[in-house]
Amino acid sequence: MQAVPKEIYEAATLDGASSLRQLWGITLPMIRPTVVFTVIVTTIGSMQIIAEPLLFGAQVSNGAAVTGGTDRQFQTLALYLYEKGFRSFEFGYASAAAWVMFLLVVVVVGVNYLVVRRMRGGLDA
Structure with missing residues (x-):
């Protein structure tokens, strides 16, 4: 500002x-580009959270899988992708989770773009 x-x-x-x-x-209107950039980067970053659930609830003992808590209460999409791809070696599920993550980011960015474009059109009128 x-x-x-x-x-x-x-x-x-x-x-x-x-x-x-x-x-x-x-x-x-003057800080709109900064707000748009921040929302997009924050959305992408929030989809990729993996370290925090590991800090809060991972219990790896005797070769057990990283699940994000005893009841998976801390599991994120990125942690699910990691678990399926690198612990269970279920590459199909990991690939599908990666595509879902990508599509979610694209949808959120698209909605953000439409909202910003509508706001810009409303302010110019």
């Missing part, structure tokens, strides 16, 4: 814009 020039806020204040109108009319 520091990238938004202060002169724009000063001009909006002189024109009588309230702080809420400045937020919706100046701040959000």
Whole structure:
């Protein structure tokens, strides 16, 4: 938000814009590219979480599989992919899980793109 020039806020204040109108009319449109990038990168990163479930609930003893907790309560899609591909050697299931992860990321990015495009169209009108 520091990238938004202060002169724009000063001009909006002189024109009588309230702080809420400045937020919706100046701040959000100016930082939209950063927000879009952050949402996309966060979505991709959240799909790939594997270390945290291992820290919280993995119990590997006597060659047991990494499952993400005793009842799989911490298991993520990436951990499932790891378990199927590298512990059970079920490469078909691991490949399918990788494709599902990819398609979920594509769908979320597509929805994000449509929302941003609709917001941009609504603000220009």
